[in-house]
Structures are given as C-alpha cells and as structure tokens.
Amino acid sequence: MAEAKIEIVGPGEIPQITELFNKIFKPARDAVSFRRRFQGRCNILILVASVYNEPAGFYIGFELKPTMYFSWLYGVLPEFRRQGIASQLMDAVHAWAPDQGYEGIRFECHNQHRPMLHLAIARNYDIVGIRWDPDRGDNLVIFEKSLGLA
Numbered sequence: 001m002a003e004a005k006i007e008i009v010g011p012g013e014i015p016q017i018t019e020l021f022n023k024i025f026k027p028a029r030d031a032v033s034f035r036r037r038f039q040g041r042c043n044i045l046i047l048v049a050s051v052y053n054e055p056a057g058f059y060i061g062f063e064l065k066p067t068m069y070f071s072w073l074y075g076v077l078p079e080f081r082r083q084g085i086a087s088q089l090m091d092a093v094h095a096w097a098p099d100q101g102y103e104g105i106r107f108e109c110h111n112q113h114r115p116m117l118h119l120a121i122a123r124n125y126d127i128v129g130i131r132w133d134p135d136r137g138d139n140l141v142i143f144e145k146s147l148g149l150a
Helices: 011-024 031-038 085-099 114-122
Strands: 005-009 045-051 054-065 068-076 104-110 126-133 138-146
Touching: 005 011, 005 085, 011 031, 011 045, 011 054, 011 068, 045 085, 054 085, 068 085, 085 104, 085 114, 104 114, 104 126
Parallel strands: 068 104
Antiparallel strands: 005 045, 045 054, 054 068, 104 138, 126 138
C-alpha cells in the first residue's frame, strides 16, 4: 500500500484536476466544465493525492443539503490503482465531513466500476437506490453512509 499525501486544494488547481480527470475518464472534460459544475455549490472540497510528490488521484465533493455531503468524483491514475489511494482519499473525506457538520455522505457509482463498489461496501456504505444516467445510458448505484453524529 502506498502512503499518499492528501492535500486540500482550491479552485486554482482546476487545470491539474482536469488533466488528472482526462487521464482517468472518458470522454474528456475541460476546466470550464468543472467550473460550471461548481456554480451555486456550497462547501466544495477538492483533494489531490500524491505519492512521492507525483499526483496519483483526486477527489471532488460538495454539499448536497445541509446535513448530507455529496462525493461527486473519485479518480486514481491507472498506475497507482490497487495501492489504497482511493481508500485514503475516502478516509480524508470521512475525517473532514463531520468537522463541517455533515451527518452523512452520498455518492453514485456505475455498476461496471467494481473496485469502487467493493470499496463502498468495505467502508460500510449502504445501497439506498439506483438512478438512470441518461448521459451514459446506464444505471448508477446510490450509496450513503451515516457519519454517526446524531
């Protein structure tokens, strides 16, 4: 398991996030698409995971509602997968969110992203539903985890 350095970064790092995203996901996005997604969002959290000072992955989330945080994107570069980077990013979010007053975290995942599905179950997320993703023509599995604040 690689020991990643997890850092909170600001909107000035959107070009780096865009570059990482485009190495991990298809179709490609530009920085404008990320900025547009952030419009009107509260409490945006952007994390970058680095291993030996080399970017290895990222996380983006924002407030879904006052008590629920939404984990929008996790991404780990292929050469850093299966080294615990996504787990470390998730742990960082789980540590940060309660300090911000959130009682739970939600995220959505496509069924074919099996490592993320396994991680969610290993981290005690519950499957709370599915929804149709018209952009990809596929269902998303909806996960939620209570942070145990109440």
